[in-house]
Amino acid sequence: xxxxxxPAALDADAGAVPPQRRTPYRALQPGRAGAAVRAVLLFLxxxxxxxxxxxxxxxxxxxxxxxxxxxxxxxxxxxxxxxxRVLSAESVLRWTLNTVVYSVxxxxxxxxxxxxxxxxxxxxxxxGKEVMFWSFIAMIMVPYHVTLIPSFIVIxxxxxxxxxxxxxxxxxxNAQAVFLMxxxxxxxxxxxxxxxxxxxxxxxRMYVSMVLPLIKPILATLGVFVFLWHWNDFxxxxxxxxxxxxxxxxxxxxxxxxxxxxxxxxxAGSVVAFVPIFMAYLVGQRYFTEGVxxxxxxx
Amino acid sequence: xxxSGIAVASRRSLRRREARVGLLFVLPVLLLFLAFRFGPxxxxxxxxxxxYTIGAETSWTGLDNLRRMIDDPLFWRALRTTLIYSLLAVxxxxxxxxxxxxxxxxxxxxxxxxxxIFFLPVVTSLVLxxxxxxxxxxxxxxxxxxxxxxxxxxxxxLSDTALVVPALVIVAVWTRFGFGMLILLARxxxxxxxxxEAALTDGAGAWHRFRYIVLPExxxxxxxxxxxxxxxxFQVFDTVxxxxxxxxxxxxxxxxxxxxxxxxxxxxxxYASAIGLALFVMTLVxxxxxxLTLGRDR
Numbered sequence: 001x002x003x004x005x006x007p008a009a010l011d012a013d014a015g016a017v018p019p020q021r022r023t024p025y026r027a028l029q030p031g032r033a034g035a036a037v038r039a040v041l042l043f044l045x046x047x048x049x050x051x052x053x054x055x056x057x058x059x060x061x062x063x064x065x066x067x068x069x070x071x072x073x074x075x076x077x078x079x080x081x082x083x084x085r086v087l088s089a090e091s092v093l094r095w096t097l098n099t100v101v102y103s104v105x106x107x108x109x110x111x112x113x114x115x116x117x118x119x120x121x122x123x124x125x126x127x128g129k130e131v132m133f134w135s136f137i138a139m140i141m142v143p144y145h146v147t148l149i150p151s152f153i154v155i156x157x158x159x160x161x162x163x164x165x166x167x168x169x170x171x172x173x174n175a176q177a178v179f180l181m182x183x184x185x186x187x188x189x190x191x192x193x194x195x196x197x198x199x200x201x202x203x204x205r206m207y208v209s210m211v212l213p214l215i216k217p218i219l220a221t222l223g224v225f226v227f228l229w230h231w232n233d234f235x236x237x238x239x240x241x242x243x244x245x246x247x248x249x250x251x252x253x254x255x256x257x258x259x260x261x262x263x264x265x266x267x268a269g270s271v272v273a274f275v276p277i278f279m280a281y282l283v284g285q286r287y288f289t290e291g292v293x294x295x296x297x298x299x
Numbered sequence: 300x301x302x303s304g305i306a307v308a309s310r311r312s313l314r315r316r317e318a319r320v321g322l323l324f325v326l327p328v329l330l331l332f333l334a335f336r337f338g339p340x341x342x343x344x345x346x347x348x349x350x351y352t353i354g355a356e357t358s359w360t361g362l363d364n365l366r367r368m369i370d371d372p373l374f375w376r377a378l379r380t381t382l383i384y385s386l387l388a389v390x391x392x393x394x395x396x397x398x399x400x401x402x403x404x405x406x407x408x409x410x411x412x413x414x415x416i417f418f419l420p421v422v423t424s425l426v427l428x429x430x431x432x433x434x435x436x437x438x439x440x441x442x443x444x445x446x447x448x449x450x451x452x453x454x455x456x457l458s459d460t461a462l463v464v465p466a467l468v469i470v471a472v473w474t475r476f477g478f479g480m481l482i483l484l485a486r487x488x489x490x491x492x493x494x495x496e497a498a499l500t501d502g503a504g505a506w507h508r509f510r511y512i513v514l515p516e517x518x519x520x521x522x523x524x525x526x527x528x529x530x531x532x533f534q535v536f537d538t539v540x541x542x543x544x545x546x547x548x549x550x551x552x553x554x555x556x557x558x559x560x561x562x563x564x565x566x567x568x569x570y571a572s573a574i575g576l577a578l579f580v581m582t583l584v585x586x587x588x589x590x591l592t593l594g595r596d597r
Contacts, residue, residue: 029405042402046416052431052473053419055441059434067434069444117328124321125314132325139336143582145534145555146575149568150339150346173331203320232424234537239563250426254541257430270427281422285415288422293481 056274060267067263082268092269094245095252099273102167102237102248103230110174110226111219118181119211123193133182136175144235152239162246167237171230177222180294184218185211224284225291231277249273346572364573373549374557374574381553384464385532388471393524395472396479397517401509403480404487414484418477425474429541432470433457436542460550463543467551470538475531479524486520487513526589530582554578 030038055073062072063079086092120126121133151170160166192214196206212219237248247255253269281288347364351357368374403414420428436442438455447453456466490513498508536555539545545552545560554574562571 029407035407038402042413045399045402046413049416049420049473049477051441052428052435053423055435056427056431069439069441073441113327113331116324120321120324124317124324126318126321126325129321129325132329135337136328136332139332139340141583141586142336142340143530143534143575143579145558146343146572146579147336147339148343148558149562149572149575150342151335152562153342153351153568154334154339169331170335173328173335175332175336178328207324228422232422232426234424234426234540235559238540239559250424250537253430254426257433257541258544263434266430270430274423274427277422277424278419281415281419285418289418289481292421292478293485 053274056267056270060264060271062264064262064264082262082264085265086268086272091244091247091252092249092272095247095249096272098164098167098241098246099231099248099250101164102233103227105164106168106171106230107223107226109168109172110177111223113172114174114177114181114222115185115211115215115219116207117178118183119185119207121178121182122185133178136178139173139175140179148235148239155240161240162243167240167246171233171236174226177226180218180222181215184215188214220284221287221291221294224280224287225294227280228277228288228291231273343572343575346569347576349569351568351572352566360569364570367570368573368577373552374577376549377552377554377557378577380464380551381533381535384468384471384535384553385529387465387468388475388532388535389525389528391468392472392475392528393479393521395476396483396524397521399476399480400483400487404484414480417480420474421477423474425537426541428470428474429538432466432473432538433542436466457543458547460548463547463551467535467538467542470542471532471535474538475528479528482524483517483520486517490516522589522592526585529585533578533581533585 029035058073058075059067060082061075061078061080063077063081121129155161155166155170158166160169192210193206196210201210232250233248234250234254238251238254241247241251244252244255249269250273253266253273256266256269348359348361349357350360350363399417403410403417434440436456438458440455443453443455456462494512495508498512503511534555535553536559539551539553539556540559543551545556555578558571558574558578561567561574
């Protein structure tokens with residue numbers, strides 16, 4: 001590190017700007033040795049972070065048979081055998097379909113219902129509003145596992161076990177989504193809503209043609225978050241989608257894993273489950289990081 | 300009717316219309332909450348005092364489930380394992396988050412790529428992580444090869460009663476550090492650069508700048524992370540289910556796994572609800588501790 005030891009008193013000198021003042025940002029950057037240490041640490045951390053993904057992909061491309069360390073980690077010989085088995089297995093295709101239905105329907109429904117409610121909480125006056133809103137928020141504090149069993153009993157008594165609606169309906173009561181929508185809509189300028197009111201816009205048209213376009217940013221962020229949560233969800237699909245046909249990718253792969261299916265096949269299935277998330281992550285990384293940090297990823 | 304009378308009447312009807320629309324827009328979410336959040340939250344408390352099971356008469360059992368819990372060595376064991384797991388996973392993942400946030404804090408070529416890489420495990424499902432890490436920790440897998448190469452015992456950690464929890468902790472750190480990194484990174488970027496520059500000109504070394512400028516600024520975020528990570532750790536389930544099934548010899552049997560086991564393998568919903576209640580109390584205590592310590596700081 002260079003020129004860091006100039007006493008502060010010298011800076012007080014009128015006139016010439018000391019060099020470290022001119023490039024203060026540089027000064028906080030690590031020196032050459034520091035940068036080298038940082039590069040090594042980053043590289044090691046990246047290897048550790050990426051290794052499981054690498055192993056997942058490479059091992060899924062191995063022919064069936066014993067996996068030998070470290071030879072199996074070499075990217076050859078390759079074989080698409082596991083993928084042929086996975087993609088021809090009716091169950092994996094069915095699980096993918098189930099996962100898509102579970103995720104997509106939930107995203108659309110949560111965004112629609114939460115934005116309606118958030119709009120009302122932010123802009124409408126009606127009796128019981130405050131009590132209702134704050135009791136929604138209080139539910140964020142109640143752990144998922146306390147309501148898990150009663151929710152299952154409700155669904156089970158209503159005949160919702162092994163159905164899409166049984167899978168989806170309980171997850172639509174999303175307090176965080178309502179909260180974020182309300183906060184966002186509240187932060188929009190009042191004049192917009194007043195002008196539309198004076199125009200005599202019908203309430204429904206106001207929601208469709210004014211509120212929805214305005215909340216696009218939060219729709220994208222929240223949508224990605226809800227999608228991610230449902231795509232990766234495990235415990236709820238595990239107890240509601242019990243039949244082989246109603247499993248999602250996560251519960252289906254866990255069952256393959258538990259039945260000691262060949263590792264390359266289970267990993268090929270894992271790649272199939274991971275690719276959509278990975279693609280979406282590549283395209284819309286900003287929404288992922290925003291969605292996850294804003295809501296504090298579902299635990 | 301006077302002009303002002305008409306105005307009042309129309310304002311009143313407008314207000315009524317507004318209330319109707321407001322209620323109508325909230326109604327679907329309200330119904331969902333009644334059925335799947337409010338109702339179940341209350342029922343979850345009530346069930347703990349019954350012997351509810353599907354397809355049988357339910358009766359009040361008073362404090363039987365709580366008494367049974369207190370006498371159940373498996374519950375205490377699950378509680379202890381959950382606490383040990385959390386005591387390891389929470390500080391380690393926060394430390395990893397902090398270290399990584401500091402490493403990718405300043406911009407340099409490729410910093411965005413590194414940030415993206417480190418966040419990738421956060422968007423990966425715990426089931427996939429569990430499947431891959433089961434292989435990584437298996438006999439003759441990469442982890443045991445690595446340990447063998449440096450002369451350590453190279454058995455499978457997942458079949459070792461003492462090492463299975465540390466193995467799960469490693470997976471937890473891998474899946475969680477990117478989240479904490481991002482939270483801390485956002486705070487780090489809010490620290491006015493002038494503060495650190497001034498310290499630098501005063502001759503403060505890297506450690507002193509971290510200790511006296513950066514760390515105090517990060518404290519609220521670290522508290523926030525500690526609470527989130529503790530809650531997540533208390534509720535660990537997916538990796539246990541996929542990687543160990545609570546074994547070997549129940550040495551990784553933790554609370555949510557016991558809840559699942561009681562409810563969906565033994566159909567003892569009453570007892571499972573009592574375990575859920577215990578989890579709720581634990582989460583509440585953590586939130587309370589956070590409130591109190593944060594209050595003291597302020």
